[in-house]
Amino acid sequence: MKRKIAVEDSLSNLAKELKKDGFEVATLNNNNLQNVDAVVLSGEDNNMMNMSDIQTKAQVINAKGLSAQELKERLNNQLV
Structure with a gap:
């Protein structure tokens, strides 16, 4: 899947x-946060979408400093 x-x-x-x-x-x-398995963010400390009250059951991953391979490994390990 x-x-x-x-x-x-x-x-x-x-x-x-x-x-x-x-x-x-x-x-x-904001419209798709309930329909994803994970959310990947840049790690910047700003509210880029002006959304401070968003809730999601998805895994949230800070990609700051991660290579593409490291991000894929983290997603594969956390989305079991």
Whole structure:
């Protein structure tokens, strides 16, 4: 089963790598946070979408400093 991952727009390079490895990648927005398995953020300390009250059951991963391979490993380990 494909895992659906919401990825912050600024991480398009990582999104491309995830797609290559078979992940279903979606743009990060308020409408799809309940329908994804994980959310990947850049780690920047800002509220880029002006959403401070968002709740999701998805895994949230800070990609700051991670290579594409490290991110894929983390997703594969956490999305069991």
